Amino acid sequence: MLGIKNSFDHTRCMKFAREVEVKSEKQICFRDKEAANLYEMFHTRYILHRRAYQHRVGNIIEIMISEALKMANKRILTPGKNGKKLWISKTCTDMSAYETLTDSIVDRIIWSEDATLDRAKGILENIRTRNLYKCVGHTIPPKKMDKEKVLQKYVAILKTNRSGLCKNDVIIDVVNFNYGKKDKNPIDHVCFYTKKDPNKADKRKMSEVSGLLPKKFEEQEIRFYCKKNDKTSKDEATIAFQAWCKKNNCSVFQMKSSSYEVEYIPDQGYLNDPCQIY
Template sequence: MATDKYKIFNDSVHGHITMHPLLVQIIDTPEFQRLRNIKQLGGGYFVFPGASHNRFEHSIGVAHLAGKLVQSLRAQGNDITEKDELCVQIAGLCHDLGHGPFSHLFEVFMKKVKPELKWKHEKESVKMFEQLITKNIGKNNKTIKKIMEDDHNLEKHDIKFIKELIYSGERLNSAEDTKETETEKRDKQRRKDNPYLYEIVANERTGIDVDKMDYFSRDCLHLGMKSNFSHERYVMFARVSTNAEGEKQICMRDKEALNMYELFHVRYLLHHNAYQHRVTVAVEMMIVDALAEAEKDFEVVGRKISDDVNTPETYLKLTDNILQEIKGSSENAKEIINRIEKRDLYSFVDSRIFKPKELKVLNDPKQQMENVKEKVESWLKCIQKPNLSETDFRVRLIKIDYGKEGENPIDSLRFYRKDEKDKGVKLLDYMVSYIKPEVFHEIKVMLFCTKKLVPGLSMDDIEKFWGEMKNTNEQPDSKKPKLQEDN
């Protein structure tokens, strides 16, 4: 296709980037333009004035990095077709179409009001992608899907591949083989022959993917933080090699090991300093409470907020603007939103960081919220404050890790050496450094009071709360063994 049909975007992170004309047509749809009105950091914009960036520009950045990485891998001689490259870029562009108002905050709201749905934005992204390609008319009076088929030779199985890249659950919904053409059966071998293509946009194996690389860089830029991880070096040194199990995966040059640790260190710092900032958490809890109150009597096109997720046409209308829309819908919702605007936020009482095994409330994760409620009630009885009730407090449990809970994600990554580029191996400590993390997850517990001023709580009272939350019979963790090379 002629290069003059491509479009150049000037991005704040990546500079001037070139977008494929099909990607441009996807961008110019209501489903994608909706992302302009969804803040990347949810309630973080209420705390950090520079954090005004949206899912819109992040998605374009992910498509750009996905293209750069797949082009680099393709140039090394891997069996990657032009269609593969285009599909990966489309998945990068559309991976966040399903985010609700205030990004991940909407998932917290859905878990609170409709826990039985087990709602995920990734699954919603697939639904929005289906609507985008079937309902929108592009050039020559064709739908986006028809343009994909006629102008770019993307077939049914290619579109299925894009959905699988967006949401791994789609891999379980394959069509029956008897209904597939021979070409579809052959191309379906991507998953077996080129599994590394599934590690570019959303990497379930290691957690190292271009989605994280873009939002880490973008968030640090807009938060005024420094990121020492270089995604440019990652793209340069990434290579498809074969691991000890005989599987092809994206591997990294051995000398880049510390750069990979820096990726997860940046993630950790962003959570501690920004994503879980105590004022950010207070604002986000209030937004969730306001949405929950509005759920009682506010409707979008005749439906409750939580019901809008069932229909892409109505979900299209859900953006951050919803706070202003519900402001007059109920007195309780209005009161909470007014408090946010006047900076009359929930009061921060205290916070502690625990090992997961130290917390009683995590003994039964399915009953976590009920366990927290019981601990607060027990605490209030202990400190004998008749003027306070369980509803006056909010407890936030925040899991902070390197992306794979208690595991070291670098253990899942394989490295190649300069003289053995096709062999991916695990690195021993002496090949990397002895000065590196040994613990990879923790739980931050934050206690808030819904009243503006915390009424009459002494330090002794607060210590009793932590005593209620903490296990007293936890066993110390045994020392973690050193990494070993694959056999």
Template sequence: MFYTRTYLHQRACQHRVSDIIQNMIAEAFVKADEHIRIEGSGGKMFTLSTAIDDPEAYTKLTDQVFEQILNSTDPKLEEARKILRNIIERQLYKCLGQIQTGERTNLTQVKPQIWEKRLAKPFNLSADDIMVTSVNIDYRIKDVHFYRKTDINKAIKLSKEEVSKLLPQQFEEQLFRVYCKKTDQETLEAAKKHFDRWCIDKKPQEGFIIPPELAQQLLDNE
């Protein structure tokens, strides 16, 4: 059951396409935040980001917000509208690749803004043209309790050995994905090569695991 759940997250829920669509929607909503007003309790108006503080306004945060931005003609929503239109037309940001951490790391700890600047600089791109996202995939069994038939009202924890000796030592992995918002072939090919070189330069002592194909490339060059 846990394996199936993890497999689905790898292949669908947190697939790189699902990941970037989710982040593109979030980016569009951030750009539209100050230009959309939602009426809440007592007629008070809220933005998208503050509507969570009012139950009545929060219930109005439905898929309709996506449609409202997409079908608007307000010049202030042009940037957000363009992003959503690109999603509809499958003009998605392209994934340059991903790098895995040895231990779980908070996205703010890796300072994605610095990554974005370094990856954008060689191509005269701005940091806004690069997006770094974090994906966590795990078995969700750290705090799982079990019930015995002899006492169905009492939950107990089992040791790893009691469950199975075939279980892995680690039950999660974390990936940092890097996307390029520019989609012309020349920029993408150059950015991909630079990303590969950058991954190789991220030494193991920095807590990152070099992708197998790049590790082999590094060995071939030595």
């Protein structure tokens, strides 16, 4: 439905799937010649997460909705099974209350006359009008990084630059993309049978499948967002993002703001930088 093409043949996958007992445990195994097709399935999973499920626009909308719900947590009360009114975060302990938390909660917040919910209302209205927090850049670090440490260093750069932005004005979103088994090869956990002996299955080495298969199965992407939409704030957030990438030797894969559009490559520096920030 997304219109994303893939070369995984699900029909063949199901056709050659079979239950085989492996080490006294029944497992769903596949014909040995289907190993490459299974790699395509996990690669398709990775592509769907990168281009759709974990798209930066979808993720920032989720983050904005979460912010609004946190602000409304103690103000929007839902009656439970005993008539006791619960906060949004407490409804998970009472299914009769929890099942009422549908998408309608967004409208409940927007329609509320409680003045303390004005900030939450503003965030939800911004989502409806597509006035989202702006992504000033994203990068793939050479090794996995901790979200809080990234935020601390980024905020420190903002302070060093004497920016008008503070910790509450920026968002760091760390997303991990993989083949379904974190940094491990998922095919290492699948057993295959042969045409000659369909009742015996075992694992296969990557070298037995192809020499062109990936060696790495997980990567991390760090996205930098600015909550303020004015030109000055976005420029300051972009400059700090550049500095963070340079300090951490990270390549900039995309960076667009109102004034800057540059590319940084480790050991080469900034390319196409008309502002000559450094």
